[in-house]
Amino acid sequence: xxxxxxxxxxxxxxxxxxxxxxxxxxxxxxxxxxxxxxxxxxxxxxxxxxxxxxxxxxxxxxxxxxxxxxxxxxxxxxxxxxxxxxxxxxxxxxxxxxxxxxxxxxxxxxxxxxxxxxxxxxxxxxxxxxxxxxxxxxxxxxxxxxxxxxxxxxxxxxxxxxxxxxxxxxxxxxxxxxxxxxxxxxxxxxxxxxxxxxxxxxxxxxxxxxxxxxxxxxxxxxxxxxxxxxxxxxxxxxxxxxxxxxxxxxxxxxxxxxxxxxxxxxxxxxxxxxxxxxxxxxxxxxxxxxxxxxxxxxxxxxxxxxxxxxxxxxxxxxxxxxxxxxxxxxxxxxxxxxxxxxxxxxxxxxxxxxxxxxxxxxxxxxxxxxxxxxxxxxxxxxxxxxxxxxxxxxxxxxxxxxxxxxxxxxxxxxxxxxxxxxxxxxxxxxxxxxxxxxxxxxxxxxxxxx
Numbered sequence: 001x002x003x004x005x006x007x008x009x010x011x012x013x014x015x016x017x018x019x020x021x022x023x024x025x026x027x028x029x030x031x032x033x034x035x036x037x038x039x040x041x042x043x044x045x046x047x048x049x050x051x052x053x054x055x056x057x058x059x060x061x062x063x064x065x066x067x068x069x070x071x072x073x074x075x076x077x078x079x080x081x082x083x084x085x086x087x088x089x090x091x092x093x094x095x096x097x098x099x100x101x102x103x104x105x106x107x108x109x110x111x112x113x114x115x116x117x118x119x120x121x122x123x124x125x126x127x128x129x130x131x132x133x134x135x136x137x138x139x140x141x142x143x144x145x146x147x148x149x150x151x152x153x154x155x156x157x158x159x160x161x162x163x164x165x166x167x168x169x170x171x172x173x174x175x176x177x178x179x180x181x182x183x184x185x186x187x188x189x190x191x192x193x194x195x196x197x198x199x200x201x202x203x204x205x206x207x208x209x210x211x212x213x214x215x216x217x218x219x220x221x222x223x224x225x226x227x228x229x230x231x232x233x234x235x236x237x238x239x240x241x242x243x244x245x246x247x248x249x250x251x252x253x254x255x256x257x258x259x260x261x262x263x264x265x266x267x268x269x270x271x272x273x274x275x276x277x278x279x280x281x282x283x284x285x286x287x288x289x290x291x292x293x294x295x296x297x298x299x300x301x302x303x304x305x306x307x308x309x310x311x312x313x314x315x316x317x318x319x320x321x322x323x324x325x326x327x328x329x330x331x332x333x334x335x336x337x338x339x340x341x342x343x344x345x346x347x348x349x350x351x352x353x354x355x356x357x358x359x360x361x362x363x364x365x366x367x368x369x370x371x372x373x374x375x376x377x378x379x380x381x382x383x384x385x386x387x388x389x390x391x392x393x394x395x396x397x398x399x400x401x402x403x404x405x406x407x408x409x410x411x412x413x414x415x416x417x418x419x420x421x422x423x424x425x426x427x428x429x430x431x432x433x434x435x436x437x438x439x440x441x442x443x444x445x446x447x448x449x450x
Contacts, residue, residue, distance in 0.1 A: 302345030
């Protein structure tokens with residue numbers, strides 16, 4: 001329709017110019033008039049100029065329209081040229097409609113891009129993309145939390161965490177999957193893929209910390225083993241303990257010494273008594289030891305409730321007030337933000353914190369400055385951390401790798417079950433318990449709540 005009206009407008013102008021030219025020629029040669037042909041000539045010049053402006057205005061609008069699309073500037077609008085006829089109004093309306101469609105399409109794409117960015121930032125899997133030059137394109141919060149590398153702008157910065165990890169990542173092929181243990185609390189599964197965007201090649205890495213799953217499987221394996229051991233040991237030790245008690249009773253009640261000569265020498269008699277007592281005591285000790293297996297394998301499901309971390313700390317410090325005072329140990333409690341809350345079984349988490357604070361206090365007995373830091377830290381969508389830090393002798397690397405193994409202990413009077421139970425409780429909370437230690441400087445136990 002627009003094209004038809006434009007063609008009609010041009011045709012009428014050409015026809016009008018032609019008529020004026022023929023009439024001017026006729027008046028000049030037939031009637032020998034000069035003024036009238038001159039006037040008609042001026043009219044022809046005016047019509048030609050108006051037609052040029054008419055055509056150029058369409059071209060200018062078309063050029064402005066195409067430039068707006070090329071530079072993605074959809075803020076432009078085209079006014080209704082009422083003075084230039086209906087055809088121009090229709091052209092402008094068509095341009096404005098197309099611009100509105102482009103604007104709406106771009107808005108939808110921006111919304112989709114924003115939605116994808118929000119999803120990437122909120123998933124628990126770490127995402128990193130980098131180009132052949134090593135420049136980081138996308139890195140989400142999960143990756144930042146896993147790697148803990150400040151100002152991570154280039155993939156080569158990964159070498160600050162581990163040069164070996166950087167080498168493995170750079171050598172990975174598209175679709176390849178690898179695993180890497182960065183620390184006692186960070187066991188990464190890394191998968192690589194490649195893509196092209198904007199004419200440039202990108203490598204996309206996904207990172208997952210499977211340390212929690214490994215701990216869960218390890219705990220399950222230990223539980224299964226301890227159940228079997230407990231069953232077999234109890235079946236063997238119970239009759240032995242019962243038999244020893246019976247023999248001791250018989251020896252005490254039915255044994256006698258003759259006036260002349262003895263059925264059993266006195267020393268031998270006393271040795272038998274002592275031996276039976278030793279067997280009885282060790283049997284009871286072994287039964288008590290085996291019962292600790294039951295504590296480890298029969299932890300009840302947590303009854304969770306919302307509790308303020310500040311209130312949790314105050315409860316722990318109140319319960320340990322006398323013990324900390326006698327050990328001359330000071331505890332500094334910090335909560336950020338002050339109103340921080342967690343969803344947990346209060347009794348179970350209190351038991352863990354008491355155990356950790358007690359261990360920290362005992363480790364600093366030979367030090368003059370006995371300070372323990374108790375911290376609650378919010379990580380937003382990444383969860384909440386509760387940390388117990390001391391500046392005692394620390395834990396050597398060999399012990400650090402086995403400290404959560406049931407019945408392993410570095411203390412002479414320890415049972416080795418406290419930390420194992422604590423990790424099991426955190427596992428039931430869908431969280432984790434980890435430790436970092438620098439011998440001679442500090443030790444930090446961290447409870448992570450998702």
